[in-house]
Amino acid sequence: MTTEALIPGATIANPHLVIDTPASHHEDHGPSGILKWMTSTDHKVIGLSYTVTSVIMMVIGGSFAELIRAQLWSPNNNLVSLAQFNELFTMHGSVMIYLFVGPFAFGALANIIVPIQIGAPDMAFPRLNALSYWLYLTGSITMLSGFFVAGGAANFGWVGYAPLSNSVNTPGAGADLWIAGLLLTGFSAIFTGVNLTATIFYLRAPGMTLFRMPIFTWNLLITAILILLAFPVLTAGLIMLYCDRHFGTHVFSVAGGGVPVLWQNIFWFWGHPEVYILALPMFGMVTEVIAVFSKKPVFGYKGMIFATITIGALSLGVWAHHMFTTGTVLLPFFSIMSLLIAVPTGIKMFNWIGTMWRGQVWFTTAMLMSLGFLFTFLVGGITGIYLASPPLDFFTHDTYFVVAHFHSVVMALVMGAMAGLYYWGPKITGYLLNDKIGRAQFWFLFIGTQVFTFPMYILGLWGMPRRIGVYPNHPSWKDLNDVATLGAILIGISTLLFMFNIVYSWKKYPAGDNPWDAHTLEWFTTSPPPHHNFYRLPQIRSERPTWDYNHPEHHAAAHGHAGEKLLENDPVA
């Protein structure tokens, strides 16, 4: 028998409209142990698999980063060979972007939280969801197995620029494993995008209109649409690259009449929307966390949504700001479009601060991580505005300034991800993480990030190019590189603290259903939620139904429906 998900709260007038009781549908009769992990189509199990896998990928990619920083401790270090250094920075970027931040953003917490936030029993296509995870896992294994083949892993940078990534300049299985792994994870992302869009469009609970969805779900909707727009382009580009390498086509080689810059166009047409695919889910997590821990509704709810839509819309027209120095792109168009993205992002910044304004701010680990996100993302965003200006980009292109810019951005996203884990972890596992260790983790992560990135900004302005394993023996370069390495060590300690916290807090602090007095539907159900998520649902009259239910003394302040009765026989106060 398949299980038919029922909307709770029905009357038994019709045999098909049964009150959904724990006994009838919510017990999980399925297999247990490893077979459960392999066969489950429950979005919570799949989401947890995604979370664990992507955090492991973060640790792997982070260890590559520590090796890179250790090599750069002194100008002519011999810790790794230059060939190994190329593999390390390539796989560090690849693992972090393709295997950690991306899948974490749209596969891990999104998979678990989005269906519950909209009152759905599961994702729209549960078996496709499971397939997404298996493609992600096998793709990750494929890409990382490059280290175990002759010739080593891919070593042409995580962007795989065309003349360098052809079969003459990069022979060997490592590059092909990189392409094959990316094909698998690319399809995984596309399927997740389809699944999220269908879930959000078709499985919302009654009363959960589009403009009552939590900001996190809204951001995931736009992310899913961006995935569908961007990832097929990358997949197509990878197939062309593979054909160039093995079947003698000349799409990207000048010799056969091809155009190498076409690869950059294709790659960045995926690559820049990808930045927002990574960022928007974390924006959503931070929005939820800031609203809940300020004990206020999201300030400028609709403005927040339109800012997200605007970012999504503009993101398709900015790709060539990565290619200013190729001399083949329309500079003013891409400069204007890139600068325009600062406007909706600025609206978001304003709204986050507006949400905290006059709120009762509760400084939990999740809230601290969100504040760290705000600061670090502001640094990364503002230096991004510098880089959107072609004259400045000509000066700083391929220097450590660019490296520092996007590390500010992605380290901000890591803080957002940690905020999400500390905030939703209790919902997923039923247990809180230790807050003291969490705060220590935050300070190591936050200070480490700034100590790590600020020297790199200066090094970039002094002209240190990226992707070099040895550098000119100049004392001031060495000093700044050493400071950056110290920052990287602090970040490494914060990761160790996170793992220690998981072990230390293992089943120690039971969370209860709603430990944060939170707003959205996922806090209405039990922790962890039952099979098909809900025993009952509250009436949805605003964008924070759980809070309305728990605080009947306040009106449900829905947009355009203020003052409506929550329950049929509730007096309007």
Next chain:
Amino acid sequence: MRNEARLLLCLGTFFGLMMVVYWFWSHENAGSVMMFAGMLLCFLPGSYYFFWSRRMKPRAEDDPHATQASGAGVVGTFPGTSIWPFTLGMGAFFVALALVFGIWLLVPGLGLVFWAVIGGTAEGRRGGRH
């Protein structure tokens, strides 16, 4: 339904406008084609939702005054557990490895893929196990 349609149609229209500006300004092919395709990708489902939003009553999830009882009933049919996504994923894994280590890996790869397609379809018809 109507807001879903509006969202996708607005995005598609924006991509179309951006494509026109970009094409007449730069005469660059690759980016223009990709933006055009992005526009189509938004118009396709967007126009479908628009078509149906004019022909059906608002669903319970589109009605701001809906009660939980108004949406009662079967939402959909969800498989409880299934081994076929795993089988299909492993098949895809071997197919991807065939790109690197040789064409012979297509034999187990496509074998697993076909097995999973048949098994998954049969499970869907039978109604898989919970």
